[in-house]
Amino acid sequence: MEKKIEQLIGEMTLEEKASLCSGMNKWKTESIDRLNIPSIIMTDGPHGVRKAVNEDDFGAHGVDDNEKATGFPTASALASSWDRELLSEIGQALGKESKALDVSILLGPGVNMKRSPLGGRNFEYYSEDPYLAGEIGTAYVKGLQGEGVGACVKHFACNNQEFERMSISSEVDERALREIYLPAFEKIVKEANPWSIMAAYNKVNGIHATENPLLLDILRKEWGYNGVVMSDWGAVNNRVMALKAGLDLEMPGASPANDKKIVEAVKSGELDESILDETVKRNLSILFKALESTKEVETIDFNKHHELARKAAVNSMILLKNEDRTLPLDSNTLKSMAVIGELAVEPRIQGGGSSKVNTTQVDIPLDKISENMGDNVSVNFARGYDLNRDYKDEKLIIEAVEVAKSCEIVVLFMGLPDLIESEGYDRKHMNIPENQVLLLNEIAKVNKKIVVVLNNGSAVTMGSWIKNAKALLEGWLTGQGSGSAVADILFGKANPCGKLTETYPLKLEHNPSYLNFPGVDGKVKYEEGIFIGYRYYDKRKIDVMYPFGHGLSYTEFEYSNLNVSKNELEDTEELIIEAEIKNVGSVEGAEIIQLYVRDKESRLIRPEKELKGFEKVFLKQGESKKVIFKLRKRDFSYFDPSKNYWIMETGEFDILLGSSLSDIRLEETINVISTDKIEINLTGDSPVSEWLMEEKSREIFFEFLDKVRDRVENSLQSENAEMVLGMPLKKVMYFDTELASNSEEIIKNMIKKVNS
Numbered sequence: 001m002e003k004k005i006e007q008l009i010g011e012m013t014l015e016e017k018a019s020l021c022s023g024m025n026k027w028k029t030e031s032i033d034r035l036n037i038p039s040i041i042m043t044d045g046p047h048g049v050r051k052a053v054n055e056d057d058f059g060a061h062g063v064d065d066n067e068k069a070t071g072f073p074t075a076s077a078l079a080s081s082w083d084r085e086l087l088s089e090i091g092q093a094l095g096k097e098s099k100a101l102d103v104s105i106l107l108g109p110g111v112n113m114k115r116s117p118l119g120g121r122n123f124e125y126y127s128e129d130p131y132l133a134g135e136i137g138t139a140y141v142k143g144l145q146g147e148g149v150g151a152c153v154k155h156f157a158c159n160n161q162e163f164e165r166m167s168i169s170s171e172v173d174e175r176a177l178r179e180i181y182l183p184a185f186e187k188i189v190k191e192a193n194p195w196s197i198m199a200a201y202n203k204v205n206g207i208h209a210t211e212n213p214l215l216l217d218i219l220r221k222e223w224g225y226n227g228v229v230m231s232d233w234g235a236v237n238n239r240v241m242a243l244k245a246g247l248d249l250e251m252p253g254a255s256p257a258n259d260k261k262i263v264e265a266v267k268s269g270e271l272d273e274s275i276l277d278e279t280v281k282r283n284l285s286i287l288f289k290a291l292e293s294t295k296e297v298e299t300i301d302f303n304k305h306h307e308l309a310r311k312a313a314v315n316s317m318i319l320l321k322n323e324d325r326t327l328p329l330d331s332n333t334l335k336s337m338a339v340i341g342e343l344a345v346e347p348r349i350q351g352g353g354s355s356k357v358n359t360t361q362v363d364i365p366l367d368k369i370s371e372n373m374g375d376n377v378s379v380n381f382a383r384g385y386d387l388n389r390d391y392k393d394e395k396l397i398i399e400a401v402e403v404a405k406s407c408e409i410v411v412l413f414m415g416l417p418d419l420i421e422s423e424g425y426d427r428k429h430m431n432i433p434e435n436q437v438l439l440l441n442e443i444a445k446v447n448k449k450i451v452v453v454l455n456n457g458s459a460v461t462m463g464s465w466i467k468n469a470k471a472l473l474e475g476w477l478t479g480q481g482s483g484s485a486v487a488d489i490l491f492g493k494a495n496p497c498g499k500l501t502e503t504y505p506l507k508l509e510h511n512p513s514y515l516n517f518p519g520v521d522g523k524v525k526y527e528e529g530i531f532i533g534y535r536y537y538d539k540r541k542i543d544v545m546y547p548f549g550h551g552l553s554y555t556e557f558e559y560s561n562l563n564v565s566k567n568e569l570e571d572t573e574e575l576i577i578e579a580e581i582k583n584v585g586s587v588e589g590a591e592i593i594q595l596y597v598r599d600k601e602s603r604l605i606r607p608e609k610e611l612k613g614f615e616k617v618f619l620k621q622g623e624s625k626k627v628i629f630k631l632r633k634r635d636f637s638y639f640d641p642s643k644n645y646w647i648m649e650t651g652e653f654d655i656l657l658g659s660s661l662s663d664i665r666l667e668e669t670i671n672v673i674s675t676d677k678i679e680i681n682l683t684g685d686s687p688v689s690e691w692l693m694e695e696k697s698r699e700i701f702f703e704f705l706d707k708v709r710d711r712v713e714n715s716l717q718s719e720n721a722e723m724v725l726g727m728p729l730k731k732v733m734y735f736d737t738e739l740a741s742n743s744e745e746i747i748k749n750m751i752k753k754v755n756s
């Protein structure tokens with residue numbers, strides 16, 4: 001293929017080369033008939049294949065402009081499964097459906113961090129934790145690309161809000177960039193080699209993502225990525241700058257004006273043709289990869305894919321609360337049930353915007369619940385509220401309360417409408433619509449047995465109503481199979497096993513981004529640095545409604561026999577961690593064991609602990625399994641911006657295994673020996689503490705300041721210790737007139753000696 005591409009480029013005119021740097025239309029790459037270069041089709045994802053019926057139409061005007069496709073759970077739901085195998089299975093199914101629609105690249109997954117719970121596309125993203133997002137995204141990409149369809153990991157980078165998304169600049173420090181906002185992309189690039197990456201609409205530190213140095217310096221040079229970087233639709237700012245920065249493909253096409261600018265830039269010498277050739281080479285590579293890898297196109301078994309969607313929904317839902325073991329319901333003994341809420345008959349199964357697919361079928365919760373109940377049970381429905389208009393409809397409330405009064409148990413569906421959370425705009429608050437809360441509180445006056453099923457794409461606050469829910473199932477936006485999944489879980493046909501991948505705070509105001517969201521005057525400052533999500537609440541010891549990693553089961557699990565392969569770990573070695581998990585309850589179920597690492601002491605401030613591994617095990621009652629984790633140097637390291645590299649500090653680390661961030665079951669402390677030198681660049685402004693840190697510089701310090709050695713050593717034994725330790729070297733010189741009089745000379749010699 002390489003040779004063929006080189007040869008083709010050799011035959012191309014400058015205009016033909018430039019034409020390949022933008023799409024033919026909204027969804028296709030450019031073709032060159034003269035050279036038998038065809039075009040290929042790409043389209044959204046990421047939760048289903050959204051292919052516009054009319055190829056040059058955005059197809060976003062309601063779902064019926066798009067071809068039929070299976071609607072899988074959205075990202076926030078799928079990530080809650082913590083199930084790599086499941087994500088891979090879904091990637092495969094999406095690959096098959098893509099090929100059946102002649103789609104060669106599926107625009108997903110979206111792996112941006114959930115910096116604020118208000119982000120309008122949080123339903124489309126995996127987590128507030130980069131490790132988890134990277135693992136889940138890698139599984140999805142491997143599954144998809146294994147079918148010969150390319151992924152397009154998006155949106156690179158720091159695209160964490162919808163407000164002014166095409167112009168806002170995410171102002172983010174280097175450490176947060178490296179430790180929080182880039183790692184999910186890094187993991188997927190290094191482990192799944194995605195065919196393409198999508199550069200985001202926003203700016204990063206003032207420079208458009210489509211022409212940002214991140215593309216060349218980090219994505220290409222540091223991570224070695226040689227796939228295609230395409231723009232988000234309409235995200236290109238300056239085409240020639242973008243091309244120089246490594247942006248290969250402007251979407252959508254056609255873009256003759258920009259193609260012309262490329263030609264002119266080469267002719268004027270502004271753009272070296274060799275750079276253009278590199279871009280064309282990458283664009284042709286993805287094209288030929290697509291043409292070669294379209295394995296035989298199977299006819300899609302949509303029922304099989306629907307069953308997969310349903311299985312995914314079951315594995316993504318989270319049992320957040322289950323007071324007095326209200327769930328599962330027993331359809332044999334139950335005599336009457338009220339099912340209340342518009343969402344029970346018109347479920348919200350996906351989010352608004354470019355990811356919305358034209359589903360092949362939708363399971364309706366009320367129908368599936370009724371099917372589960374024997375004929376001897378009356379299931380009574382009441383709409384209760386109008387989802388799309390947050391006003392208090394007395395009539396609907398009275399009617400619902402009447403129904404609730406006469407039934408043994410109430411299953412109330414609550415959630416958010418597209419009007420509140422969608423691509424294109426952020427939420428203004430985290431509340432469930434007032435009319436639904438009012439309804440719940442009215443029902444609670446006549447019936448205490450209330451199960452709430454949530455239908456939302458991102459975290460909501462529940463302080464004003466959670467007390468009235470005996471049980472709470474987070475149903476997310478779980479695709480076309482969600483209706484049957486809810487019924488399966490409510491009646492115990494399936495044991496819920498999902499866990500939170502984003503913290504549910506008590507209040508929006510507790511969220512670390514609250515004071516800096518969504519930004520002003522074209523900038524949004526990521527002042528919280530690395531402390532997003534649980535990293536913040538955990539470090540600050542702020543209570544939350546439900547912590548990261550939380551999720552209940554109908555059974556219980558016991559953790560035992562934690563064993564680490566080494567208690568003294570060299571940084572070149574791998575640490576192997578093993579433990580035993582047993583199902584000690586009465587039904588089979590799945591447990592997600594989370595591995596956290598705590599750096600007990602470090603030069604730079606670090607989170608209390610960070611997720612560095614997870615395994616999901618399915619266990620029959622009484623069954624136990626061993627889980628194994630492997631950690632390497634990077635898992636213990638932080639990014640030191642003053643040194644511009646990752647560093648692991650020698651010292652003690654805690655290894656923690658838990659059922660959630662706040663439910664640690666086993667822990668072990670190990671000692672890590674790092675060969676990383678914390679090179680302190682010592683100067684006259686460096687504090688005494690830094691001069692005394694290493695043996696060599698300490699000796700030099702006292703050698704040159706022998707005249708004040710006693711004074712310094714006495715101070716360090718006194719209450720002045722802190723003050724002296726923080727004193728710059730050049731100030732210590734004033735302890736003695738002779739030292740002070742030629743301090744510059746002395747300091748110069750000290751630095752020369754310490755650096756020799």
Ligand code: GLC
Nearest residue numbers: 043044107154155232233354
């Ligand atoms: C949208 C989205 C992007 C999508 C693209 C094509 O604006 O930002 O995720 O893939 O345009 O629809």
